[in-house]
Amino acid sequence: MSAFMTQTLVIWKNQELANIPATVFMSGCSGSGNETSITSFWNILASHGMTIITLGNPSIDGVNKAIPQGNTPYGTTTRSCLPGDNRPSKDELKYAYFQGQKFANAITHTNLDQKISIPVTSEKTTTNTVETKLQKLGLTLPTAPQPVGKYVPFKRVGNLVYINQVALKDGKILYPGTIKSNVTQEQAKQATKQTMLNVLAVLKVAAGGNLDNVKQVVQLSGTFNTLPNFTNHAGLMNSASNLVVDIFGDKGVHTRGTFGASSLPLNSPVEIQAIFELN
CATH class of the missing domain: 3.30.1330.40 (RutC-like)
Known part of the structure; x- marks a missing residue:
């Protein structure tokens, strides 16, 4: 995450993505399978003016609950470095697919060019x-x-x-x-x-x-x-x-x-x- 932010510093400094809808799909090791790491990344994006969209937990039949699955209401994650585990798993890809659909639907109904005028009471x-x-x-x-x-x-x-x-x-x-x-x-x-x-x-x-x-x-x-x-x-x-x-x-x-x-x-x-x- 730190490397990503460092290498894209100019974008964030100029707030070139302000008001753009965003969510997070994360792959990593420690912490990447829970909500903490994603919400931390969310805070960074929000502080640079991006519009964060929560996706919820989709109800998907047939998910293998015998192994850890990196799904959160804030975005799909995958535990990519668990020993002997092939990641992302099939179910994690399912979660990513359904949450991606939700995200696409959300931004379809978002007018990125809309200017909001706030009335000033005087x-x-x-x-x-x-x-x-x-x-x-x-x-x-x-x-x-x-x-x-x-x-x-x-x-x-x-x-x-x-x-x-x-x-x-x-x-x-x-x-x-x-x-x-x-x-x-x-x-x-x-x-x-x-x-x-x-x-x-x-x-x-x-x-x-x-x-x-x-x-x-x-x-x-x-x-x-x-x-x-x-x-x-x-x-x-x-x-x-x-x-x-x-x-x-x-x-x-x-x-x-x-x-x-x-x-x-x-x-x-x-x-x-x-x-x-x-x-």
Whole structure:
């Protein structure tokens, strides 16, 4: 072992094998059949930045247990200088083969080029949270509305979350009715903003109580209770779009659809369907 390290000194000095997966298959005399010598070598490799992979003890049928076999969970060894013993034994080669398969499988699933970024917690980074932005905007999310039928407030499919809400506030519809009939456009904008806040309240639940887990806003679709000749649906929906961009920044930019309807559930002036992607 000492000779090996000495003759490869330049490699270790420059840490040329840093982050490379490694294990040990060792042949030797004294100590080579137990774990101590291998773990000692492991420590050397690890100190030079290599990624050590444990292989476990494979269960192999038919192993000759009448003679010492140099197998450990840390790698296969062979007692190469026992008098009159032909080493490596057939069983030691079996162990090496199965552990080699495990090692190959491990490195196949290891991305050697992956760069790991460790977030640094500081006053600057912690002030950029979604909750902080809500506070700066003077906004408080309502309690997430509960379903009134056999459905759920959100549905997660993979990393996508689907949410649908109306203009509930304090248990009542905010400005119920038809836009341009008994609901002004300004009232409709306030109702749209309230509906979007309801969506975000449900989203917070879907995101595990932390809106920083939202990767992006994917799609917003707004449906408005309007008269047949009404055409300013997009202007009303801007209240929701502007809100999510103000809160999420670039992650809040989304695709959008706006629609008119002759009536909506609970006589709400607006209903919003939203799709989000979570981290």
